[in-house]
Amino acid sequence: MPSTQTLAPLACDSPVKIVATRDAYGSALLELGAKRDDIVVLDADLSGSTKTKAFSQAYPARFFNQGVAEANMMGTAAGMASMGYTVFASSFAMFAAGKPWEQIRQSICVPELNVKICATHAGLTVGEDGKSHQMLEDITLMRVIPQMRVIVPADAVEAAAAVRAVAETDGPFYVRLSRASTPVIFAEDYKFELGKGAILREGTDLCIAACGVCVAPALQAAEELAKSGVEARVINLATIDPIDRDLILDSAERCGAILTVEEHQIRGGLGDAVAQVVVHGKPVPMQMLGMDNAFGQSGTADELLAHYGLDAPAIVARSQELMQRKA
Amino acid sequence: MVLADQAILEIRQTANQVRKDVLRMVNAATCGHPGGPLGMADFMTTLFLQHFNLTPETLHNEDRDRLVLGNGHTCAGYYALLAAKGILPREELMTFRKFGARLQGHPHRNADMGIDFSTGSLGNSLSVAVGMAMGARLSGYENRIFSISSDGESQEGQIWEAAMSAAHYQLGNLTAVVDFNNVQIDGHMRDVMNVRDLKLKYEAFGWHAMDVDGHDVLAVHDALEAANAVYEKPSAIICHTLIGKGVSFMEDQPGWHGVAPNDEQLALALAELEAAPE
Numbered sequence: 001m002p003s004t005q006t007l008a009p010l011a012c013d014s015p016v017k018i019v020a021t022r023d024a025y026g027s028a029l030l031e032l033g034a035k036r037d038d039i040v041v042l043d044a045d046l047s048g049s050t051k052t053k054a055f056s057q058a059y060p061a062r063f064f065n066q067g068v069a070e071a072n073m074m075g076t077a078a079g080m081a082s083m084g085y086t087v088f089a090s091s092f093a094m095f096a097a098g099k100p101w102e103q104i105r106q107s108i109c110v111p112e113l114n115v116k117i118c119a120t121h122a123g124l125t126v127g128e129d130g131k132s133h134q135m136l137e138d139i140t141l142m143r144v145i146p147q148m149r150v151i152v153p154a155d156a157v158e159a160a161a162a163v164r165a166v167a168e169t170d171g172p173f174y175v176r177l178s179r180a181s182t183p184v185i186f187a188e189d190y191k192f193e194l195g196k197g198a199i200l201r202e203g204t205d206l207c208i209a210a211c212g213v214c215v216a217p218a219l220q221a222a223e224e225l226a227k228s229g230v231e232a233r234v235i236n237l238a239t240i241d242p243i244d245r246d247l248i249l250d251s252a253e254r255c256g257a258i259l260t261v262e263e264h265q266i267r268g269g270l271g272d273a274v275a276q277v278v279v280h281g282k283p284v285p286m287q288m289l290g291m292d293n294a295f296g297q298s299g300t301a302d303e304l305l306a307h308y309g310l311d312a313p314a315i316v317a318r319s320q321e322l323m324q325r326k327a
Numbered sequence: 328m329v330l331a332d333q334a335i336l337e338i339r340q341t342a343n344q345v346r347k348d349v350l351r352m353v354n355a356a357t358c359g360h361p362g363g364p365l366g367m368a369d370f371m372t373t374l375f376l377q378h379f380n381l382t383p384e385t386l387h388n389e390d391r392d393r394l395v396l397g398n399g400h401t402c403a404g405y406y407a408l409l410a411a412k413g414i415l416p417r418e419e420l421m422t423f424r425k426f427g428a429r430l431q432g433h434p435h436r437n438a439d440m441g442i443d444f445s446t447g448s449l450g451n452s453l454s455v456a457v458g459m460a461m462g463a464r465l466s467g468y469e470n471r472i473f474s475i476s477s478d479g480e481s482q483e484g485q486i487w488e489a490a491m492s493a494a495h496y497q498l499g500n501l502t503a504v505v506d507f508n509n510v511q512i513d514g515h516m517r518d519v520m521n522v523r524d525l526k527l528k529y530e531a532f533g534w535h536a537m538d539v540d541g542h543d544v545l546a547v548h549d550a551l552e553a554a555n556a557v558y559e560k561p562s563a564i565i566c567h568t569l570i571g572k573g574v575s576f577m578e579d580q581p582g583w584h585g586v587a588p589n590d591e592q593l594a595l596a597l598a599e600l601e602a603a604p605e
Contacts, residue, residue: 040465064461064496070456072488079458082436082444084389102448103485107455111436111445206501 005250008198008236009187011157017184021177021212022120024156028163029088029118033059037079039167040088042077049179050090050120070095073266074103074115076254080215081113086167089115093135094120101141106170109147116166116305117142118175122152123263124291124299124308125180125213140268142174143241149194152176152262152270154215155185158238161192169194175210180301183216184315187234197244206319206326207251207258211237211270213301214261214289214310221315230323243273245281252282257326259287259319263310266290285325287318330548334377338533338544341411342372344548346573347354347600348407348420354593359432362583363477366508366568370539370547371475374504375408379473380549381441383413390468393443393459397452397476398506399433405442416439450483452476453503457493457541459520460561467557471555479511481522487532494533499558502551503529506541508570518565529563541566574599 004167011017032039033055040062047053047065056063066073070091077089090096097104108115119138126134129223142148151166151173152160159177166173185200200215201222210218215236233255235247251257256276260271271288278284289310298302305311309318328336345368353359364371375381378392385391396405401474403423409415415430422428429440433447444455456474463470480486488518493501505525509516516522529536539546546567554562571577574596588596 015479040462061465066492069488069492071485072457072492075451076458076461076483076490076492079395079444079455079460079463080465081458082393083459083462085465103451103454106445106448107451219566232429275340285363296579 001139005199007202009190011184012020013184013189018181019156019184020181021153021159021238022051022179022192023287024057024159025118025120025177026162028160029055030058032164033062036086038084038086040064040080040085040087042066042073044068044073044091046091046094047169052090071100071103074100075107076187076319077115078107078111078113081115081286082111083203086226087115088118090118090120092133093119093138094133097138097141097174098135104217105145106226109145112147112171114170116173116175118177120177121179122138122176123178123213124304126297126300127180127301127304130298131295136265136291136296137230138176139240139243139264143273145267148172148200148241149239150176150237151176152211152271154212154236155182156188157184157188158192159188160302161190165192165194171276179215180213182213185219192238195239195242195244197247199233199235201234203233204254205232206322207233208261208315208319209235209237209251209258209274210261211240213263216223217305217312218261220221220312221233221319223244224312224316229274230317230319237270237274240273243275247252248274248277252278252284255324257285257291257322259322261289261303261310261315264290267291269324285322287322289315289318328552330377330545335544338372338376339512341376342368343410343600343603345372345404345407346408347596347597349403350593350596352407352420352423352600353405353587354590355421357587359587360400360585361403361426362510362570362577362580363398363586364399364508365574365577366570366572367401367404367506367541368572369544370504370541370566371404371542372410373547374473374551375412377548381412383415386414386441387438390470392471394461394473394475395452395456396446397435397449397474397480400447402434406436409441449480450485453489455485456501456503457489457497457498460493460498461496463500464498470500472501473502476503477504477506478509478516478525479566481505481525482520487517490529490532490534493561497559498561501561502554503561503563505564506565506566506568509570510570510579510584511586514581525563525565534563535560536563536565538567540566541568542572573603
C-alpha cells in the first residue's frame with residue numbers, strides 16, 4: 001500500500017535544544033493573555049514551578065492563587081468558566097488530576113465547561129521527589145471521564161501549540177506537561193492538530209507509538225533498530241483522547257505490530273487507548289511499555305527511565321521481541 | 328426595604344404552594360427527597376420572590392444573579408420555584424425524575440431553564456459560587472451570587488477551602504445560605520457528625536455571618552438585605568429550619584430525608600397544608 005501519510009517536520013538543530021514542556025506552557029500562556037481578555041489563570045501555590053508566574057505578573061487581575069486547595073480550585077475554575085471565562089488551572093499532575101478528580105468530573109465535565117487543566121510534573125521524570133509526586137495514573141483518570149480530552153505533548157514546540165489549540169477549542173481539556181527538560185523534536189513550522197497523531201519516521205516492520213517524554217527515546221530506538229535492518233514507523237500520539245483511530249489502524253495495517261511507550265501505568269494509559277482501537281479494527285501483536293502496576297522512586301529522570309525500561313535501549317530490546325511475535 | 332404585608336402574604340402563599348408541589352412531585356416520582364425542600368420552602372421562596380432576580384425577562388442576561396443549589400437533592404423545591412417564577416411550565420413539574428425529563432433527579436445546568444449549575448455531589452457548590460463571584464466581579468457586574476448548602480454538606484472539607492478563598496478575595500457579591508435542620512441521611516446531624524456553630528466558623532474564616540429562623544420570612548428577608556449591604560466580605564446566612572416543615576408527621580424526622588410519601592400519606596399531607604393558616 002503506498003503511503004499517503006506525510007512526515008511531521010522535525011528539528012535539525014545541532015546541538016539539540018533542550019526545553020521543558022512546562023516552560024513552553026508558561027510562554028504560550030503569556031502570549032494568550034496579551035491577545036485575549038477572557039483568559040484567566042488559577043494555580044495552587046505552585047506558580048513558580050508550573051510556570052504560570054509570568055502570566056500572574058503580567059496580568060495580576062486575571063490570576064487567582066488558590067493556595068494549597070486543589071478541590072476548591074477546580075470548582076472555582078468551573079464557576080468562572082460558567083461566567084464566560086476561558087480558565088486555565090494548574091498544579092502538579094498528582095494534585096491536579098488525582099486529588100480533585102471528583103470535582104473535575106462533577107463540576108467541569110458534567111456541565112461541559114471551558115476549563116483547561118494544565119498539569120506539570122507528570123510521570124517518572126519528576127525524578128528525585130519520588131513516588132508521592134510521580135503521577136503515573138493521570139492519563140487513565142482523565143481519559144475515562146466523558147467530555148474530557150487529554151493531550152500529552154512530546155516537546156516544547158508541541159506543548160505551546162497544544163496550549164494555543166485548547167484555548168481556541170470549547171470544553172474541558174487535560175494537558176500533561178513535564179518538569180524535566182527534554183529535546184525539542186519538532187521544527188517551528190510543525191502544525192499541531194487536535195485529535196491527530198504525527199508520523200515522525202516511516203517504516204513497515206513495526207510501529208512504535210509514543211507520547212510525551214517517551215517520543216525522543218522512541219526515535220533514537222528506531223535509528224538503532226535500522227542498523228540491524230529493522231525499519232520502524234514512529235508515531236507521536238499527543239492527543240490520547242480523542243485518539244487518532246485512522247493513524248493507528250493505518251499503522252497496524254502497514255506494520256503488523258505496535259509497541260507503545262509512555263511514562264505512565266500501562267493500565268488505562270496510551271497503550272490501552274491504542275489497544276482499544278486495534279482490537280476492534282485490526283488486531284495485530286502489541287507490546288506496551290510503561291509502569292507495570294508499580295510506583296516509582298527517587299532518582300534522576302534518566303536513571304528512572306532506564307530502570308523502568310523506557311529508554312532507547314529498552315525500546316530496542318522490546319521491539320526485537322515484538323518482531324519475533326509477528327507471524 | 329421593609330416588606331409590605333402583601334409581599335409577605337405572597338411569600339407565604341407561594342411557600343405553601345411549593346410544599347404541595349414538592350409532595351405531589353415526589354409522590355408521582357415514587358422516589359426523591361421531600362423533607363429538605365419542605366424545610367427550605369420559606370427561605371427559598373423569600374429568596375426567589377424578593378432577591379434572586381431571575382425572571383423570564385432576565386433569563387439570558389449575562390449580568391443577572393446566579394444560584395448554585397449545593398444540596399441538589401432538594402431540587403423538587405427549586406423546580407417548583409422556577410415554575411412559580413414562570414421560568415418552567417407548571418405541568419412539567421410532574422415529569423420530575425422521569426426518563427427523558429429535563430427535571431433530573433439532581434439539577435443539571437441548563438440556560439433555558441435558569442439552572443445555573445449541575446449539582447448533586449455534596450461539598451462542590453460553594454467553590455463554584457466563589458468562581459462565579461470572581462467572574463462576575465472581573466466582568467464588572469453588580470449581580471449577586473447565591474450558594475445554597477446545608478449543615479450536612481458543611482461536613483465536606485471543600486466547603487471550608489471555598490470559605491477561605493471567598494474571604495481572601497473579599498467576595499462581597501457572594502451570599503451563602505445554609506439550611507441548618509440538624510438532620511442528615513443517617514440520623515440527626517448532632518449524632519452523625521456535629522458541625523457545631525456554623526456562624527462562628529464562617530466568622531472565623533472572615534465572613535459576615537448571621538443566624539436566622541429559616542421559617543421567619545421577615546428575618547430571612549432582613550438577612551438577605553443585610554448581606555447585600557456588606558461589600559468587603561462574603562455573607563453567610565445560617566437558616567435554622569425544621570425538616571419536613573408544614574407536615575406534622577414529617578417534621579424533624581430523618582426518615583423523610585429521602586422517602587416518597589405514598590398516596591395516602593400525600594392526601595394527609597396536602598390536607599394539612601390546605602388547612603394551614605397563611
